[in-house]
Amino acid sequence: MNDTSLAFKNVTEIAEHIVEVISDSGEGAQRCGQSLGSIAARMGIGIWTVEIIPAEIRPPARSVAGASGNRIRLGAGRVTNGGDLTNLAVAFNEQVLLGRVRDGELAPGCTILLESLWRDHSDPTIRSSYLKTVEQLLGAGYRVIEIAMGRECAAVANAEKGKNMFALGMLCSIYSLDLKLAQEQMALTFGKKAQKVIDTNVKLLDAGYRWAEAHLDFKYRIPAERPKEAQIVVNGNTALALGVLASGMEICAMYPITPATSASHYLSDVFEKVGGVVHQAEDEIGACAFAIGASYAGKCTVTITSGPGYSLKQEAIGLAVMSEIPLVVVNVQRGGPSTGQPTKAEQGDLMSAIFGSHGDAPKVVMAASTIEDCFYSVITARRIAETFNMVVVVLTDANLATSQQPFPRPQFDPAWMAPPTDQSALPEGLKPYDWDQATGLARRFIPGQANGMHTVTGLAHDRASHVAYDPQINEEAIHYRSLKLAALQRTLKAPALFGPSKGEMLVIGWGSTKGAIEEAVEMLQGEGHKVSSMHLRFLQPLPPGIKEAMKGFRHVMTVEGNWSDRPEDELIDESNRRYSALAMLLRARYLRDIDCYSEVRGQPIKPSTICEVVRRKLAKPKKS
Amino acid sequence: MNDTACLLKLYDEKYELEDYQGGVPRWCSGCGDNAILAAVQRLCRDEALHPEKTVFVSGIGCSSRFPHYMRTYGFHGIHGRALPVAEGVRMARPDLHVFVNTGDGDCCSIGAAHWIHAVRYNMNLSVFLHDNQIYGLTKKQASPTSPRGTKSNTSPRGSWLEALNPLTVTLGVQNVSFVAQVVDWMPDVLYEVVRAAFHHKGLSFVRIIQRCPEWLPDQWEPFIKDPKRVQRLESSGHDAGNLDRAREVASKMDPIPVGILYRNENVPCYEDLRRSPKLRTPELVRTGLEAEFDKFTVWPS
Ligand SMILES: Cc1ncc(C[n+]2csc(CCOP(=O)(O)OP(=O)(O)O)c2C)c(N)n1
Ligand code: SF4
Ligand SMILES: [Mg+2]
Numbered sequence: 001m002n003d004t005s006l007a008f009k010n011v012t013e014i015a016e017h018i019v020e021v022i023s024d025s026g027e028g029a030q031r032c033g034q035s036l037g038s039i040a041a042r043m044g045i046g047i048w049t050v051e052i053i054p055a056e057i058r059p060p061a062r063s064v065a066g067a068s069g070n071r072i073r074l075g076a077g078r079v080t081n082g083g084d085l086t087n088l089a090v091a092f093n094e095q096v097l098l099g100r101v102r103d104g105e106l107a108p109g110c111t112i113l114l115e116s117l118w119r120d121h122s123d124p125t126i127r128s129s130y131l132k133t134v135e136q137l138l139g140a141g142y143r144v145i146e147i148a149m150g151r152e153c154a155a156v157a158n159a160e161k162g163k164n165m166f167a168l169g170m171l172c173s174i175y176s177l178d179l180k181l182a183q184e185q186m187a188l189t190f191g192k193k194a195q196k197v198i199d200t201n202v203k204l205l206d207a208g209y210r211w212a213e214a215h216l217d218f219k220y221r222i223p224a225e226r227p228k229e230a231q232i233v234v235n236g237n238t239a240l241a242l243g244v245l246a247s248g249m250e251i252c253a254m255y256p257i258t259p260a261t262s263a264s265h266y267l268s269d270v271f272e273k274v275g276g277v278v279h280q281a282e283d284e285i286g287a288c289a290f291a292i293g294a295s296y297a298g299k300c301t302v303t304i305t306s307g308p309g310y311s312l313k314q315e316a317i318g319l320a321v322m323s324e325i326p327l328v329v330v331n332v333q334r335g336g337p338s339t340g341q342p343t344k345a346e347q348g349d350l351m352s353a354i355f356g357s358h359g360d361a362p363k364v365v366m367a368a369s370t371i372e373d374c375f376y377s378v379i380t381a382r383r384i385a386e387t388f389n390m391v392v393v394v395l396t397d398a399n400l401a402t403s404q405q406p407f408p409r410p411q412f413d414p415a416w417m418a419p420p421t422d423q424s425a426l427p428e429g430l431k432p433y434d435w436d437q438a439t440g441l442a443r444r445f446i447p448g449q450a451n452g453m454h455t456v457t458g459l460a461h462d463r464a465s466h467v468a469y470d471p472q473i474n475e476e477a478i479h480y481r482s483l484k485l486a487a488l489q490r491t492l493k494a495p496a497l498f499g500p501s502k503g504e505m506l507v508i509g510w511g512s513t514k515g516a517i518e519e520a521v522e523m524l525q526g527e528g529h530k531v532s533s534m535h536l537r538f539l540q541p542l543p544p545g546i547k548e549a550m551k552g553f554r555h556v557m558t559v560e561g562n563w564s565d566r567p568e569d570e571l572i573d574e575s576n577r578r579y580s581a582l583a584m585l586l587r588a589r590y591l592r593d594i595d596c597y598s599e600v601r602g603q604p605i606k607p608s609t610i611c612e613v614v615r616r617k618l619a620k621p622k623k624s
Numbered sequence: 625m626n627d628t629a630c631l632l633k634l635y636d637e638k639y640e641l642e643d644y645q646g647g648v649p650r651w652c653s654g655c656g657d658n659a660i661l662a663a664v665q666r667l668c669r670d671e672a673l674h675p676e677k678t679v680f681v682s683g684i685g686c687s688s689r690f691p692h693y694m695r696t697y698g699f700h701g702i703h704g705r706a707l708p709v710a711e712g713v714r715m716a717r718p719d720l721h722v723f724v725n726t727g728d729g730d731c732c733s734i735g736a737a738h739w740i741h742a743v744r745y746n747m748n749l750s751v752f753l754h755d756n757q758i759y760g761l762t763k764k765q766a767s768p769t770s771p772r773g774t775k776s777n778t779s780p781r782g783s784w785l786e787a788l789n790p791l792t793v794t795l796g797v798q799n800v801s802f803v804a805q806v807v808d809w810m811p812d813v814l815y816e817v818v819r820a821a822f823h824h825k826g827l828s829f830v831r832i833i834q835r836c837p838e839w840l841p842d843q844w845e846p847f848i849k850d851p852k853r854v855q856r857l858e859s860s861g862h863d864a865g866n867l868d869r870a871r872e873v874a875s876k877m878d879p880i881p882v883g884i885l886y887r888n889e890n891v892p893c894y895e896d897l898r899r900s901p902k903l904r905t906p907e908l909v910r911t912g913l914e915a916e917f918d919k920f921t922v923w924p925s
Contacts, residue, residue: 042922231922238920245913250904251715274912275902277715282741286708289701289738293681293712296699297720301712319702409921412913414906447697447713447720450676455646455691455698458684466647467692 009219011176016046016075017220018083018107019175021167022100023092024061025054025068028164032090033070034404035189036171039182040072041233041406044224045175046079047072048515050604051235051402053343062126067096074175076223080370080515082403084608086110088174090167092149093118094133101140103603109141111218113170115163116146145216156207157200165201169208176221179209230409236374236400237263239407240330243378244302245274246410248417249328251301253279253290258342259398260306260332284309288316288329295325296456298421298446300386302328302378307336307349310356317391318357321481323456324433324442326385326392328378333397333511335602344602345399347511347561350581353393354540360478362485363391365540369514372407373537374400379416386418388484389444395539397561399512399604425450431463432456433477440483485541492538494545499525499532504618506553507533508546508594509560510582513605517559520610531614539582547590557595557617558583559610564598643675644668646695656808656834657687657754663815664723664752665694667822678721681710683735685727686761687754687834704735707742707751714747715895721822724751728769729759732790736768743797743827745894750821750828753790756836757843764839774840791874791885794829795867801891802828803870804884808835809848813856813882820884826891833880847880857883 019036023029030051037049052069059066073083085107091097092115100106118130137144147170149163165186172182183202190198234242240263244252252271254264268278281287284305291301305313310331320327335341336348353365364384368377374396381392423446432445432454445452454465460477462468497506498518509517514535524531534549536542550556564580565572579587583596597613599605644665651657668678678696682688684703691698697720701709710724731739731753742751758776759765766776766783769790773782794803802824806817814832821828835844847853862883863869870886902908 038922227922227924229924232917232920233922234920242913242916245909245916248904248906248909251712253712270912270916272900273915274909275900275904277898277900279711279715279898281708282737285705286738286741289705289708290712290715292701293699293709293714294716295712296709297679297713297716299716301716315702316705406922409917412910414910417906417909447679447717448677453675453696453698455680455694455700457692457700458702459700 009217011219011221014220014222016073016079016083017088017175017222018071018073018086019088019090019171020052020069020071020086020100021090021164022052022067022069022096023164024066024096025059027092029069029092031189032164032168033072035168035182035185037070037072037404038188038233039172039177039185040074040175041231042181043178044226045222046075046077047405048079048082049073049404050082050399053402055341055343062093062095064095064099064102067099074222077225079405081519081607082399082604084606089113090171091115092163094130094137097137098133101137106142109143111143111145112137113145113147113167115149117148117150119146147211152207152211153204156203162201162204165204166208166211169205169210170212170216172205173209173212174216174219176219179206227406231406232409233404233406234371235262235402235404236368236371236396237332237402238266239371239374240304240378240396241267241270243375245270245276246375246412246416247379247382249302249382250275250299251277251279251291251294252304253281253287253294253301254304255281255284255287255309257284257306257309259334259401260304260309260330262401263304263330263332284312285316288313292316292320292325292327295320295327296323296447298448300326300328300382300418302330302382304330304332306332306334308339310349310352314352314357317363318359318361319458320391321357321361321363322458324389324481325456326389326444328381328385328392328394330378330394330396332401333395335600341602343398345397345512345561345604346600346602347395347397347513347581348563348600349395350510350539350562351584353395354585360482362482363393363540364388364485364488364538365393365395366538367395367511367536368400369511369535369537370407371400371403371405375407375410382418384488386444388441388488390484395511397512421448422446423448426452432465433461433463435463435480439487440480441487489541489544492541492543494549495534495536495543497532497534497549500530501532501549502552503530503532504553505529505531505555505557505614506550507531507610507614508536508556508558508582508586509533510536510539511561513559513561516605516607517610519607520614523607523611524614529614529618536582539585542585542589546586550590550592555595555617556586556592557597557614558586559605559613560596560598561600561605562598563600564596639669639672639675641665641669644695645693646698647692649693650689651686652838654835654837655686656756656832656836657690659808659811659814660752660754660832660834661690661693663811663818666815667818668696670819671822673721677719678723679713680723680725681706681713682725683727683730684761685730685759687725687727687756688730690725704730704733705738706730707735707738710749711742711745711747714749715898718895718899722749724749726751726753727760728753728755728757728767728790732768732788732793740793740797743794743829744799746799746801746826746891747894748825748827750818750824751830752818753829753831754834755790755831756834756840757787758836758839760836760839776839789875790831792871795871795874795886799891800829800886801826801888802884803874803886804828804830805833805880806830806882807833807844807847807854807880809844810854810882817883824887825889826893853879855879855881857881857885
């Protein structure tokens with residue numbers, strides 16, 4: 001390593017870089033990563049940040065599975081997903097790095113800035129583990145730069161703590177970020193704390209910056225384009241919560257569950273300021289029933305949960321469907337089944353969202369595909385729920401929940417909000433389920449409205465909401481509840497094609513895979529492949545135009561984060577292969593031989609993986 | 625109430641019993657639910673409750689058919705979940721009168737978690753537990769409140785466990801504010817207790833011992849025949865302000881204590897703690913939202 005000051009380093013211009021900061025939890029790596037993202041975003045560098053979260057609250061220190069931190073993809077222009085492999089890693093111990101290597105997250109030759117204090121640790125096992133690991137990493141071709149970060153910190157701030165800000169300083173130097181902006185960011189990050197804290201952190205930041213300037217022989221610049229309009233930088237869960245606020249909903253009923261909880265944490269903090277209530281119920285069934293009660297009484301309500309909680313809500317969701325009470329249910333999907341992988345991303349709940357709850361229980365299912373979409377989906381969902389008196393399920397996932405990506409600051413529109421609760425007298429003789437013949441819609445009755453007295457029931461009922469087991473009445477009611485989906489479907493726009501309308505392959509996706517799919521498609525197009533993609537926001541009902549769009553392509557394939565049987569398995573053939581959720585839906589609806597590629601690795605699907613899969617599929621004739 | 629208020633009440637809000645009568649009850653003849661319905665309809669009339677401002681919420685069971693027989697708003701939901709539905713209604717609407725009808729299976733078995741927490745939330749709801757000590761609707765299975773030895777379709781040689789006592793359980797929960805017990809065959813006491821429950825601010829829990837002549841025809845005959853086996857708390861000098869005494873009284877079933885076991889008007893209601901006095905105008909929401917956006921905004925520089 002070069003030890004002399006490098007006053008004139010070559011600055012390499014790069015289009016993008018993926019950097020991660022990892023440590024034992026509690027060492028502030030997350031804060032370092034988030035701050036890096038914010039500084040870059042303020043300069044106009046595209047970012048997508050992903051949290052690296054260990055499954056346990058306090059995994060043992062220096063453990064392979066304990067990596068906690070942040071991964072930031074920096075890029076020129078808009079960055080739409082977490083990208084492929086890490087190019088540069090900052091690690092506060094070698095063990096957390098091993099976990100990342102094992103997961104195949106580091107690019108070959110990845111640069112590693114490693115805290116070196118372990119080299120001289122008093123515990124000989126730690127010393128030898130450190131030395132062995134460094135050797136392994138070097139042997140594997142990584143570039144390891146050992147830095148006594150703790151010691152450097154102690155020199156400026158009288159404490160070994162604060163490595164994270166020292167690391168941030170180094171990264172600012174490495175990526176030629178504006179140090180003044182970074183210093184300002186300290187004030188934002190530690191704004192609630194004493195000035196002394198801010199000053200100390202600025203010192204650490206400066207020290208890291210100076211150290212890197214003096215000691216590292218590389219420096220990058222990513223072209224920035226100063227944003228022309230105000231941008232919001234939040235993760236998907238915060239965007240969801242902001243959407244709840246903006247939609248004019250008043251009550252959110254929930255029960256804590258990873259990875260949905262942070263949305264309710266944030267909402268709990270801010271909802272009251274605008275007169276809202278977050279009710280933490282005794283369980284998810286209670287939360288859903290509470291939400292239904294509040295919606296019934298005139299205030300469309302949201303309940304936010306994740307997989308296991310979603311399963312518990314199913315019976316109550318069916319009640320809302322049957323009694324035609326508007327309700328918004330957000331499912332921030334995690335790995336399943338059962339308790340599964342609480343902190344990991346998966347798209348495994350599409351089928352239960354559409355078909356869950358016993359009997360014929362038609363509900364609207366939407367999926368947010370970007371952070372921005374998390375915000376607007378809630379607003380749209382509230383509106384659909386109240387227009388059609390339906391349950392609207394909004395699917396996001398752990399990837400969106402914890403990722404940050406800037407989006408244009410929304411302009412508040414009063415039309416986002418629900419109108420005040422209707423308390424006008426109802427026309428005499430009108431029945432609570434006077435279904436419109438063409439659309440299945442009926443006017444919503446709200447307690448307090450004169451002439452509207454009736455008892456809603458989850459039992460089969462007639463137009464007056466009287467319990468009725470008459471075969472004709474039962475069919476009529478199911479018919480109209482189903483018809484509402486068709487009525488909504490007629491109002492939907494055909495999804496746009498990303499890429500030309502004719503080609504070899506159309507890739508179809510839904511939810512958080514959008515950025516990765518589109519990036520892969522661009523790459524493939526660059527290689528000369530005739531590939532386009534389409535991303536679905538509505539999964540139930542499916543929008544019009546899909547069938548026509550598919551006609552322009554020889555192959556159609558979905559890419560999803562859920563399970564599908566591998567065609568290469570000896571036992572698997574056409575007659576038993578279980579397809580991915582969306583593939584199954586599309587196959588059933590459009591009678592086309594739609595293929596799928598899916599993963600359940602708990603991580604976002606990488607653009608390079610999608611590229612590889614598509615290349616392979618296009619190269620090889622189908623297995624017969 | 626002063627005279628003018630009285631007069632106003634006469635002019636504005638005069639209702640007859642028929643104004644509260646909905647569908648024709650389909651309960652078995654002699655079913656105690658009929659008596660509960662009569663008492664509640666009488667209450668509505670006497671209190672001149674606006675039918676459109678009144679909501680009965682129930683779960684599933686014979687007793688949960690109750691809302692259908694009222695001419696008010698009603699919510700006949702799913703098994704065990706009447707309480708959280710009613711809580712949602714209450715949180716959204718302080719202006720409504722909200723009642724809950726629930727069975728011993730509905731409340732004390734499948735809905736038990738909600739029951740405990742409902743007591744703790746202490747929202748302003750009148751909760752009537754129709755306790756017939758059996759699952760009526762599903763045709764005679766033992767319920768948590770069935771006395772040990774109850775022969776049922778799932779315990780043909782007698783149930784094994786001691787009965788759960790809904791009164792002591794409720795009285796054991798933090799924030800309990802009103803607990804009473806009545807029997808369906810004493811209409812005047814039933815009416816009085818239901819009325820006191822309605823006037824209580826907070827969650828009033830009334831266990832109504834309800835006859836099910838269909839499945840347990842002899843269960844209460846000895847108590848009906850011998851009035852000494854029912855004890856009126858009012859005349860026995862019971863102090864409803866004393867929680868320890870209430871628990872003691874609650875644990876005895878022979879004679880059956882009837883009346884108000886415990887009442888405390890000073891327990892705060894969850895909805896009052898949570899509901900904001902702020903008027904939710906679009907302007908308020910906009911201001912709040914913009915303030916939040918400000919926290920996360922990266923301005924063009
Ligand atoms: C989830 C669910 N499980 C079971 C049932 C079947 N079920 C309906 S009512 C009932 C018990 C009713 O007993 P109780 O609550 O005491 O009411 P009662 O009929 O005695 O008034 C059961 C088990 C159901 N409707 N839903
Ligand atoms: S079965 Fe029992 S509880 Fe049900 S209606 Fe008949 S008597 Fe009443
Ligand atoms: Mg019962």
